[in-house]
Amino acid sequence: MSQIHVKTIINGDASEFLCAADETLLDVLRDRLDLTGSKEGCASGDCGACSVTMDGRLVCACLVLGAEADGTEITTIEGMATGENLHPLQQAFLDHAALQCGICTPGFLVAAKSLLERNPDPTEEETRYWLAGNLCRCTGYDKIVRAVLDAAKIMRETA
Numbered sequence: 001m002s003q004i005h006v007k008t009i010i011n012g013d014a015s016e017f018l019c020a021a022d023e024t025l026l027d028v029l030r031d032r033l034d035l036t037g038s039k040e041g042c043a044s045g046d047c048g049a050c051s052v053t054m055d056g057r058l059v060c061a062c063l064v065l066g067a068e069a070d071g072t073e074i075t076t077i078e079g080m081a082t083g084e085n086l087h088p089l090q091q092a093f094l095d096h097a098a099l100q101c102g103i104c105t106p107g108f109l110v111a112a113k114s115l116l117e118r119n120p121d122p123t124e125e126e127t128r129y130w131l132a133g134n135l136c137r138c139t140g141y142d143k144i145v146r147a148v149l150d151a152a153k154i155m156r157e158t159a
Contacts, residue, residue: 020066024065035078048107051134080110089113092154108136115127122149
């Protein structure tokens with residue numbers, strides 16, 4: 001099978017890779033680029049564990065073909081922290097114990113960051129609505145929502 005040459009920017013860095021026409025972006029990220037933070041939970045776009053942003057739009061990497069990444073800018077969970085400094089959302093998830101098994105955590109963090117980039121002061125209802133595409137079997141969502149709202153407050157105060 002022929003390979004497709006893709007040029008993209010991932011987490012701020014220029015990246016090139018070859019992929020099969022039917023290979024998902026999630027498989028490319030994990031298997032070709034060793035960016036294993038995004039998880040495969042369902043492979044059907046229902047759980048949000050593989051959430052990334054593509055040109056600023058929140059997408060499920062399991063539903064996007066790797067070839068579609070050509071010419072785009074992608075941000076994964078690996079692009080959230082700055083060196084050793086955690087993003088305020090990552091710190092809030094730790095502070096609020098908003099994670100347990102960790103499969104859903106990267107997708108929630110990427111989705112929450114996408115929300116706060118669009119709306120730095122969301123209500124609880126807006127937060128729950130925005131995160132509705134991410135499923136968690138462990139936490140019950142309350143700690144996740146509290147962490148996002150707390151991080152939003154901290155981010156507004158330090159802006």
